[in-house]
Amino acid sequence: MRTAPMHIASIGTALPGPPVDNTTLGKLFGVSDEWVDLFVGTRTRHFARDPGTGEVLCSLADLCAEAADRALAAAGLDASDIDFLLLSTATPDALLPNTASLVADRLGLNYLPVYALQAGCSGALQVLDLGRSLLSVGHRTGLVIGGDVTSRHLDPSRSGSSIPTEELVNYVLFGDGAGAAVLTAEPLGERIAVRALLNQFAGHGRPTGQGVEWRGPADQETGRPMLFEDYKAVEESVPPMSVEILWELLDGLGWSLESLDHLLPPQLSGRMTQRIVDHLAIDGVRETSCVADTGNTGNALPFLQLHRLLPEFETGQRALALVVESSKWTKAGLALEKI
Structure with a gap:
């Protein structure tokens, strides 16, 4: 971390x-x-x-x-x-x-x-x-x-x-x-300090949960879909992985759950995000989500969430962003504090 x-x-x-x-x-x-x-x-x-x-x-x-x-x-x-x-x-x-x-x-x-x-x-x-x-x-x-x-x-x-x-x-x-x-390097503008950043490959020996193909003229007849998602694997794996990210960030910083003001949960879909939030079972923390309005925009999602967070993020408050990538399973997280 x-x-x-x-x-x-x-x-x-x-x-x-x-x-x-x-x-x-x-x-x-x-x-x-x-x-x-x-x-x-x-x-x-x-x-x-x-x-x-x-x-x-x-x-x-x-x-x-x-x-x-x-x-x-x-x-x-x-x-x-x-x-x-x-x-x-x-x-x-x-x-x-x-x-x-x-x-x-x-x-x-x-x-x-x-x-x-x-x-x-x-x-x-x-x-x-x-x-x-x-x-x-x-x-x-x-x-x-x-x-x-x-x-x-x-x-x-x-x-x-x-x-x-x-x-x-x-x-x-x-x-x-x-x-x-x-x-x-120094506080400027929104003055959001990144207190911790988690980025861990967690897919050793696990089947891929998502795929995006890129093909040339020589391999058009593969029969593989251009996009695929193992929704059952995502549904089973992402909620517990989100809990792992949450506690790795909190424990690594010595933050308590009660000290957390905002949560940016994984944004796979509107339904899946709600399942994840229910699984995390955190009371008194404001959730910031966007996927129900924007669709799953992949690499853009955490930035879209952060953009929504800005008007509500007050000096002294803390936020955690949790991301699970299901392609070959990556855990990522961000701990933020407004200073």
């Missing part, structure tokens, strides 16, 4: 287009609002591609650059103040050039470290971990970004009746988006 000094000065987010509700998706794929609510619990989501035609409305680089611009503006900084850029995604615009480099170029950055990280939702905390390391060796200000455009893997030409249920859920579960944070 990392405890070196690091501060979050600001958060910026970007969601493409207007929200798409369940009724709209139901007309496209032949599912009812009740079915979506029963299995997923998500009300709306945003897509970077038109869900009816597949027309590209914006790229991942577009969303990440927009979120980064907003984070810089919120911190009162410009590109010349940034010492490094880190970006995490599971759905890059291309394998090369990497999306981090494209975003750096759009922001006008040059001659500084730029890293691209491939990960699921835990990637947002992994880039924070890497950012802490760069700050610890002398950098003063950095930009970390997480985002995903999962809609590129969903085929709008397919009829809902021809899609197996385990695949159809993905059409209503996921959304697209991006988030960014300005990191500083």
